[in-house]
Amino acid sequence: ERVSRAMQSRSLTPQEEVRALENALEALGIKSKTDEWVKTAKKLGLPPQLLRDRMRIAKLTKNIRKEFEMGDLDLSAAQAIGRIEGQKRQEEVTTFIKENQLHTRFVGTKFIEKLLQYPDRPILEVYTIAQSELRDPTRISHKVKKDEMFVDRFEDMLADLRRSITWIEASGREGLLAQLSERNDLQGIRRLVDEIQRLDAMCRALLKHIQKDYSEPSDESIKQLE
8 A cells, every 4th residue: 555655646766666566566475476467556556567667677687777776777778678688688788878878768669679679689780770760860979969968857857847746736635734733743844835835936936937038828828827
């Protein structure tokens, strides 16, 4: 139940999510019984595919898992690499991805698929095949393009905002303030109020900036901003 509540609230980091699900499956004695994961996912209130994706990380080598836990390898890339059989191949693919700074979307949607299709071919050869199938190929480069960095940071920001919104909604449903009051935790309440007020002030300032400097707004966009 704790795992289910935490996953529903989306308050966990990707690393915490994976550990929580891994521990839950181990506690239920079904970590290796993949045929029972669909039923377990439903009990946890999760899409079965999400559980399968997260548990791919449990298949990573110790070194790659450590990189994921340290935040040096993002969730999408870690899940994609977890689909590869063989520890040596996993290590070689991870090294190739990091040394050539391949974009996560390319890794997850094209590169890994081709690696699974051609498990015995050299990695560079498979990369070339995957690259040739892209309309706008992702080229090997030791420099991350500025537009790619911006897109990644922007998506991270939106993900953090969505996580904050979901957490606030969940705290209301689960009676966080009531729990703090029952514990007479005045400091906790003050901290919560301070952070919510800070978030509110920053959101209002950003919306004011958008309304002032970026408008030819339609009626619908005005409603959304308001």
